[in-house]
Amino acid sequence: MKALDVSQTVLKAESQGLNFFYGWAQALHGLSLPVYDRCVTALIGPSGCGKTTYLRCFNRMHDLYPGNRYEGAVILYPDRVNIVGPEVDPIEVRMRIGMVFQKPNPFPKSIYENVAYGMRIRGLSSKADLDLVVERALHEAALWGEVKDRLQASAMNLSGGQQQRLCIARALATSPELLLFDEPTSALDPTATARIEELVTELKQKVAIVIVTHNMQQAARVSDHTAFMYEGRLVEFDRTEKMFTNPSVKLTEDYVTGRFG
Numbered sequence: 511m512k513a514l515d516v517s518q519t520v521l522k523a524e525s526q527g528l529n530f531f532y533g534w535a536q537a538l539h540g541l542s543l544p545v546y547d548r549c550v551t552a553l554i555g556p557s558g559c560g561k562t563t564y565l566r567c568f569n570r571m572h573d574l575y576p577g578n579r580y581e582g583a584v585i586l587y588p589d590r591v592n593i594v595g596p597e598v599d600p601i602e603v604r605m606r607i608g609m610v611f612q613k614p615n616p617f618p619k620s621i622y623e624n625v626a627y628g629m630r631i632r633g634l635s636s637k638a639d640l641d642l643v644v645e646r647a648l649h650e651a652a653l654w655g656e657v658k659d660r661l662q663a664s665a666m667n668l669s670g671g672q673q674q675r676l677c678i679a680r681a682l683a684t685s686p687e688l689l690l691f692d693e694p695t696s697a698l699d700p701t702a703t704a705r706i707e708e709l710v711t712e713l714k715q716k717v718a719i720v721i722v723t724h725n726m727q728q729a730a731r732v733s734d735h736t737a738f739m740y741e742g743r744l745v746e747f748d749r750t751e752k753m754f755t756n757p758s759v760k761l762t763e764d765y766v767t768g769r770f771g
């Protein structure tokens with residue numbers, strides 16, 4: 511575990527008094543939480559505490575369903591745009607903030623097209639430019655060496671771990687500023703998991719990362735900061751090392767030591 515001096519870090523995003531409602535049911539209650547640039551923030555807490563709901567606010571995933579409602583703000587720096595503000599275009603938000611899901615979900619298309627997709631819908635049509643984007647993103651996702659000779663093959667024939675790295679490449683292709691990972695290794699074996707964890711550690715040199723995980727060891731290994739949530743509320747946020755060795759709140763201690771959850 512690496513201790514970080516929070517005072518040395520730069521804010522990339524921040525939720526401010528964030529409430530979220532699925533119709534009439536309130537799932538998040540006044541969450542205020544920083545996300546530091548070039549750091550990994552882990553979200554932990556028992557099932558149903560709102561980790562995924564919180565993560566999905568960052569790229570406006572909830573907008574896909576009518577009746578969902580945000581209150582408060584999620585500020586993206588340096589331009590201080592409120593991501594959940596009604597005037598903000600969710601598609602533009604999703605270009606700046608990439609998301610990787612629990613189960614690898616490549617499109618039923620070629621490896622190349624999976625990675626090129628985000629830039630194509632952004633209007634990039636030159637084959638030479640798309641080739642560069644695809645190669646860069648596959649390198650960044652540590653997949654280039656394994657697929658460079660079969661870019662036109664179907665993504666569906668890759669292994670689970672390769673598919674997840676392809677999804678990471680797809681997210682990286684638009685050069686996002688923030689990457690969201692929702693339990694990215696829960697469907698993977700230990701070897702594939704270790705590769706994704708290594709990758710997360712490499713990627714944080716360039717982007718801010720928020721990762722939801724049920725695996726306390728994983729949170730301890732990959733994250734710089736940890737937020738513990740309970741029943742839709744933030745209980746504690748601190749440097750990961752502190753959270754796992756000397757948490758300030760008894761509930762956090764009970765959770766990280768496995769007494770419940």
Ligand SMILES: Nc1ncnc2c1ncn2[C@@H]1O[C@H](COP(=O)(O)OP(=O)(O)OP(=O)(O)O)[C@@H](O)[C@H]1O
Binds near residue numbers: 537555558561562564
């Ligand atoms: N689409 C939905 N409609 C209504 N309620 C929902 C919906 N999705 C989640 N919820 C509720 O919101 C609360 C938070 O759920 P969420 O999935 O964010 O928790 P979580 O901490 O990510 O759980 P897990 O660790 O099991 O994935 C729960 O009470 C859940 O039942």
